[in-house]
Amino acid sequence: MPQKKPAKDQELSMDTMMDSMTNVVGVLLLILILVQIQISTAVETIETTLKNITAKDIKQLSSRIAEQNKNLKDVNVAEINEEYKKAMGDVDEAQLRVNIYTEQAEKKSSGLLDVKELIAKKSEKKYEKDLEAEIFSDLNEERQRLDALLAKTPKPKIPAGVDIVVPAGMPMPKDPNIVKVFCKHNRLYYMRTDIYEKTFNAMFEQQKSSMVYSNYVDPKNKRTTVWYDHNKAFKWLQGAVTNMANADTNLQFRTWQRKDQEWMWVDLIPAPNGGLGMDIFEERNNQFRKDLIQVKKNYKNVLWFYVYKDSLEVYLKAREVAQTVGVTSGWEFYRWGGMSARVTQARVNRLVERKKPVVRVAGRKKNSAIQIAGPKKTLD
Template sequence: MDTLTNVVGILIVMLILAQVNASRSAKKLAEALKPITIEEFNETKAALDKIQQALAEAKKLQAQPELIEAELAKKKLAIAQLEQDLAARKVPLIELATLQQKISEQQKLRDAAKAAMSALLAERDRLLALLQSTPVPVVAAPKIVRIPKSRPIPDKASFQRFIVANQRIYHVDVDLGMRLIMDDFNRSKLTLEKERTQRNGRPFTIYDQVKVVDYFAKRKPALKDVEATVMPNRPGAQLYVIFQPKPNAGKPLAEILPLNSSYQNLLRSFRSSTVVWFHVVPDSFDLYLQARDLCDQRNLSAGWEISGPAHYETLTGFEVAPLEAAPPAGP
């Protein structure tokens, strides 16, 4: 009996020690576990439920292998149907390398477009900077243009001509220029003859066009503002005389306004039967108005015409041989 009591006592002591060790181990395990939140607990529980559901389905399939075979048959049938549809549509399968190449090409096009856009933006910024740095032009004040007073052309009027161009006015003394040309021609006309003939019962001389033009190319009449040039007229029987402004000749507006200017002195020298005629280049219309006003102040008749080139032309008084046939007359 004592022995049994001892054994029971020993067992009780061992049980107490085992419980103590178990409590300590549980406490250490609890201390080692990381605390979790309610959300983490719910997520873990949901994952565990999915695993348990998958295990249940796996056990179901293991218990019924014919279900696995049926499912595999369905998948194979679906794959076969898909392959058949692709073959019917003739849709080529794009290789990955080809697709990557196309993507690379599109990226290059995109980069080129971005570079072009950057260049355009830079040019826009440059032009905007130039525009901002460009001074705003000052608009000239409006000018009041007065139409000159018209006067009748006197009987037996003589004309004095002026070219108005380059903001300068040039006197074209046609009478003096033609007189000098004809005087020079008459002194040498025997050497310039082409042929002698009869016209209206009288002797008539036709002159050599080339010789006459070459002759006057070396002899220019001495005129103040303009230069007179005898020009060829290949199909014509008379030659042109062209009066053109000389370089650095003529008078600007500031030099014709004074009462004792050469222009106003020239106007005073004209007879009352003189008509002052202006050949005006459009760039000098304002100067013409001032010059015309001075004519009105002198009670001189005046007129004007628009002149494209800055020159005046007339014909010689003698006949030359044409160098080529005249073009046919228009209908």
């Protein structure tokens, strides 16, 4: 006889069965929720798309359905049955009827298939339209941003154009005498630095005996060189510069003590109201033209213009006059505000020794352990 199962085993079987049923119910509920979500999403998509279908689209769809229904009336069912019988001889009569019915049902429901196709087409067009609208919006925002930046950007002021005529080239004479003309403040200044050097040397010649510092004998050529006291020479030069400034109002004469140098220098700076201005060119026989006629008498004289950044206009006028007279001339842009003249007779002692420039010492080359073979002379 079969033995009766203990009560404990029956309780375990009931618990297992209840757990299984709970799992099954949970799975079914989960499937039901997912199906409901999918159906809700599909219905929402169809409703949104159907709102965009116009009366014109419905009219076109109705005409297509009417045309298909008309074609269905002309279907010969008997002929279709015969074709199925020939193609499917092993299928019974009931199966054939089912197949024919299915085919006719699909043909009659082709209108529904067209509705699905129309919905998909409308959805695709809506996506493309939204994408184009988004791109247009981004481009419009970028254009507005660039317009705002352009409105804030100050427009540069373009200076008026200047007609420049290229002068005819003239050969430079051998060993030329350079006549310096400084163009600054839109005026012309004769910078005869050689004349000023001779003038200061002549003035120093009269006072140098009281300023001797030492007599230096060069060991190489045994020549004696006289050195003058730096402080005394500088004090004398200050007085000489003041006297020269009172005599010549076209230039400003300045000097200062360069303690690390052994020569005395005088800076020649054009005075704002000195020199020859633009107004002289209104007359044909002006002072600058007369000066150039005197310069031309010596064929070795060459007129050289030093053009400061504010005086291109006066240079062009002066160059035109020089070309008319026939004086050889040249020019260069000059970035300094003046020139210097050296008092060659006043060689003085240095009060401060110059600092030697720092020279970078090359380090010792290390022998590399890496050896690179040279190129092969023959092919293997």
